[in-house]
Amino acid sequence: MWSYEKRLQYPVNITKPNAKIAQVILTQYGGPDGEMGAAMRYLSQRYAMKNRTVIGVLTDVGREAPEMFRSGAIAFFDAFATV
């Protein structure tokens, strides 16, 4: 389905770990409007899609949505591990 790349879309350098912000970022993972839900919606909407090109877009965007929380993951884990 997807493969992990040991690389961030954008370099992250946390100088001040913040547990409060880490909590907010965590909701971006799996909350009701989180990346996980978004990715699942994109990918499952493909099955009823009539337009081939939109299926392609949904596949690639759904694949990239969890990739967005990767930089969030770094921020979260760094803050989590340090506090």
Next chain:
Amino acid sequence: MSYYRHSDLGIQSADSNFQYSELEKQRQQMAAEACGHSKCSQPQAVPEPRRMERSPMRRTAAAPSKEQLLNYINQVSLAVYDTILFLDTHPCDQEAMEYFRKHFKLREAATKEYARLYGPLTVDHMNDSSYDIWEWAMQPWPWEGGSC
């Protein structure tokens, strides 16, 4: 315990009597002693791995630095991923196809080079890696300060 045998998959070992070199045996022994478990070796217990014979020159003076190469990979990857999204809705655009092919090749070459010099970014590049240990799991992850 193994869940399958190679023969089940139709894979024949080229040489069933294949033996690790003495150095490798010694390294495994050292790792096993430090960890206390014969099948397991802790990351800190593994000594500096030796180079594989097929890539004797791991780093040369002309080689790009880790930061330079990673920065370049970030740039060509963005080009590739954005072109993928464009091509999804413009499947017959020849100019975009050409752009995709060009940058895909550049990305492949750069990630291969990165694996050879500094370790694999994906498991697909494990074969391009110069070391004979499982660098994929042994090298630091992004949140541990690796490759970012």
